[in-house]
Amino acid sequence: MIDLEAFRSEPAARALVSRIELLAAEPVSLMEVCGTHTVAISRFGLRSMLPPHLRLLSGPGCPVCVTPLSEIDHAIAVAREPGVVVTTFGDMMRVPGSSSSLEAERAEGADVRIVYSPLESLDVAESEPDSEVVFIGVGFETTSPTIAASVVEAKRRGIRNYSVLPFFKTVPNALDMLAALPGRALDGFICPGHASVIIGAGAYEPIARERNMPCVVVGFEPLDILAGVAMLLDQVKAVRNEGASARVENQYARAVTREGNTAAQALLADVFVECDSEWREIGVIPSSGLAFSDRYAEFDARKRIEVEAPAPAGASGCICGEIMLGLKLPTDCPLFAGRCTPRDPVGPCMVSTEGSCAAFYKYER
Amino acid sequence: MEKSGKIRLAHGSGGALMHELIEEFIVPRLANPALLGLDDAAELEDVLDDARPGDRLAFTTDSYVVQPLFFPGGDIGKLSVCGTVNDLAMKGARPAYLTLGLIIEEGLAVADLARVLDSVASTGASCGVCVVAGDTKVVERGGIGGVVINTAGVGLIPAATRVSGASAEPGDVVLISGTIGDHETAILVAREGLKLEQTIESDCAPLNGLVSAVVEAAPGVHVMRDPTRGGLGTTLNEIASRSGVGICIDESSLPVDERVRSVCEILGFDPIYMANEGKMIAVVPEKEAAAALDAMRTHSLGRNAAVIGRVIEGKGVTLRTSVGGARPVVMLEGVQLPRIC
Numbered sequence: 001m002i003d004l005e006a007f008r009s010e011p012a013a014r015a016l017v018s019r020i021e022l023l024a025a026e027p028v029s030l031m032e033v034c035g036t037h038t039v040a041i042s043r044f045g046l047r048s049m050l051p052p053h054l055r056l057l058s059g060p061g062c063p064v065c066v067t068p069l070s071e072i073d074h075a076i077a078v079a080r081e082p083g084v085v086v087t088t089f090g091d092m093m094r095v096p097g098s099s100s101s102l103e104a105e106r107a108e109g110a111d112v113r114i115v116y117s118p119l120e121s122l123d124v125a126e127s128e129p130d131s132e133v134v135f136i137g138v139g140f141e142t143t144s145p146t147i148a149a150s151v152v153e154a155k156r157r158g159i160r161n162y163s164v165l166p167f168f169k170t171v172p173n174a175l176d177m178l179a180a181l182p183g184r185a186l187d188g189f190i191c192p193g194h195a196s197v198i199i200g201a202g203a204y205e206p207i208a209r210e211r212n213m214p215c216v217v218v219g220f221e222p223l224d225i226l227a228g229v230a231m232l233l234d235q236v237k238a239v240r241n242e243g244a245s246a247r248v249e250n251q252y253a254r255a256v257t258r259e260g261n262t263a264a265q266a267l268l269a270d271v272f273v274e275c276d277s278e279w280r281e282i283g284v285i286p287s288s289g290l291a292f293s294d295r296y297a298e299f300d301a302r303k304r305i306e307v308e309a310p311a312p313a314g315a316s317g318c319i320c321g322e323i324m325l326g327l328k329l330p331t332d333c334p335l336f337a338g339r340c341t342p343r344d345p346v347g348p349c350m351v352s353t354e355g356s357c358a359a360f361y362k363y364e365r
Numbered sequence: 366m367e368k369s370g371k372i373r374l375a376h377g378s379g380g381a382l383m384h385e386l387i388e389e390f391i392v393p394r395l396a397n398p399a400l401l402g403l404d405d406a407a408e409l410e411d412v413l414d415d416a417r418p419g420d421r422l423a424f425t426t427d428s429y430v431v432q433p434l435f436f437p438g439g440d441i442g443k444l445s446v447c448g449t450v451n452d453l454a455m456k457g458a459r460p461a462y463l464t465l466g467l468i469i470e471e472g473l474a475v476a477d478l479a480r481v482l483d484s485v486a487s488t489g490a491s492c493g494v495c496v497v498a499g500d501t502k503v504v505e506r507g508g509i510g511g512v513v514i515n516t517a518g519v520g521l522i523p524a525a526t527r528v529s530g531a532s533a534e535p536g537d538v539v540l541i542s543g544t545i546g547d548h549e550t551a552i553l554v555a556r557e558g559l560k561l562e563q564t565i566e567s568d569c570a571p572l573n574g575l576v577s578a579v580v581e582a583a584p585g586v587h588v589m590r591d592p593t594r595g596g597l598g599t600t601l602n603e604i605a606s607r608s609g610v611g612i613c614i615d616e617s618s619l620p621v622d623e624r625v626r627s628v629c630e631i632l633g634f635d636p637i638y639m640a641n642e643g644k645m646i647a648v649v650p651e652k653e654a655a656a657a658l659d660a661m662r663t664h665s666l667g668r669n670a671a672v673i674g675r676v677i678e679g680k681g682v683t684l685r686t687s688v689g690g691a692r693p694v695v696m697l698e699g700v701q702l703p704r705i706c
Contacts, residue, residue: 045691045692046688222687362698365693
């Protein structure tokens with residue numbers, strides 16, 4: 001059992017902050033792409049301890065936030081079909097689609113149920129053979145292996161009334177797109193700890209090499225994050241001032257290896273294939289999503305259940321896209337904390353508890 | 366009593382079956398003289414006899430819809446007594462009488478109803494209150510999860526005791542009587558069927574004894590509140606807002622049970638927003654803080670009591686994090702939802 005208290009020691013934090021202050025002589029922008037990092041940074045008040053010219057930006061790391069309107073509307077249309085039971089992780093319930101949400105549909109009588117694990121959906125499918133159980137497959141590489149496992153298990157148990165909406169996103173090509181943005185607003189990536197357990201720290205080596213972008217895989221305790229920031233600043237300094245090449249470092253070595261979880265990777269390769277994917281407010285990123293492989297095509301809920309989702313209506317004024325690309329802060333949005341609040345959200349970054357706008361609203365005002 | 370072992374709609378219809386349910390099943394379990402009259406209203410003298418000039422009546426009500434009905438550390442019966450007793454106690458009242466309104470779902474096992482009633486009786490006995498009036502209805506199957514309960518409670522506030530959520534003053538010290546988030550975490554684990562190595566128990570308990578000890582040691586206490594729905598974070602926001610002050614708390618001084626902390630970490634919940642049903646917050650003038658803390662720690666329900674912060678000029682609630690950072694604690698918006706990853 002890891003002693004959490006050791007990772008939250010104030011004297012150790014102060015020592016790391018002193019080091020960071022020495023290293024961050026000039027303005028620098030670091031981006032994380034993981035909702036759990038977004039919350040951890042805000043929850044522990046880390047920005048209040050760091051120099052103001054060191055900007056910690058929140059990228060498109062919240063899987064709920066990056067699910068595009070067309071996919072939300074599709075899920076809602078599926079929920080409205082008679083005989084369908086939609087199962088989903090909790091944080092999808094309140095995301096606004098073009099004109100509704102899963103929570104609103106449930107209040108209107110749709111059968112939408114929150115589960116903690118996709119395997120619970122299999123139990124529902126078995127105990128309710130007359131229903132068609134559809135799991136909303138949202139998540140990054142942290143989550144897609146368990147969903148892949150549920151599909152393999154469904155095939156093994158001969159469950160015919162279970163399918164998945166494959167709305168998954170993958171991290172590395174999104175990071176590559178961010179690193180290649182013109183104007184180079186970013187100096188380094190705080191790489192996602194949980195996803196890296198699966199894909200391995202080595203997954204970021206092409207980005208470090210080809211974009212000369214410093215990358216550090218970071219854990220989620222406050223000392224992890226401060227240590228990771230210090231490691232990134234060391235690299236940024238070396239790249240800027242000494243012509244060094246950027247590389248990948250692993251601060252989260254107690255959980256992450258260079259290779260990652262090869263069993264999970266094999267499972268993903270068996271059940272899914274890479275595809276292009278649309279990220280909400282950002283657009284299509286090549287090879288950033290997962291579709292079902294031919295072997296498991298029968299579990300694709302989009303083929304199993306035909307629905308007509310209306311053309312998505314844009315949310316006017318929402319700048320979540322620019323926020324997720326690190327170009328603007330939540331406080332730059334004219335709707336922030338006025339028209340758009342956690343209770344009545346306009347855009348995805350406010351509705352998810354791990355979205356940048358929600359985190360700013362709750363912790364950074 | 367009932368051969369099938371289940372409550373039927375007829376048990377709520379006002380006829381012979383209902384009379385049998387009340388007279389032979391419910392009343393004997395709650396046995397006390399005020400109930401035995403079985404008139405349309407209870408006649409109560411004692412509370413009036415005890416009243417002195419300046420004493421005030423405290424009167425409150427609450428409804429209980431918890432699922433599951435039975436959970437580690439308690440059940441809906443115990444909760445329905447503790448919740449209302451604690452609302453009275455937080456106003457400094459000595460709880461005297463409760464009403465018990467039962468809305469039972471057709472098909473509830475009689476054995477389950479017996480368990481709930483026994484729990485009401487034993488919890489009441491443990492804190493010196495009794496049920497003096499009640500009502501029983503039976504509704505059709507579907508929707509209320511077996512039984513829902515309403516209790517109203519009445520008590521006497523001594524003249525010298527004046528506590529209110531609007532009375533916190535800059536300079537006051539904020540205390541909590543023990544670990545936070547236990548009840549809601551226990552319910553969550555029970556409801557979702559999460560398999561853990563160690564059981565987490567609800568902290569459901571009547572606080573009137575603890576309150577008496579605190580008021581005796583710190584008669585100048587300004588605010589007493591029990592952090593139920595919305596947890597400590599929400600309750601402190603309510604106090605700050607009603608009193609027109611700011612509150613500053615220290616994360617490393619918040620008592621949190623390790624098991625509760627672990628479950629919350631895994632699911633992405635914050636214990637600061639998870640409900641308790643057996644803890645109290647006391648906001649006391651600085652000069653009475655040591656005595657209040659001592660009184661809490663000496664009481665069986667306050668062993669883990671701690672000073673957690675101060676009242677300051679300003680507004681809102683601020684948290685000094687365990688690593689030395691600072692961030693606001695806002696009112697909980699909606700419900701906490703477990704995160705994806």
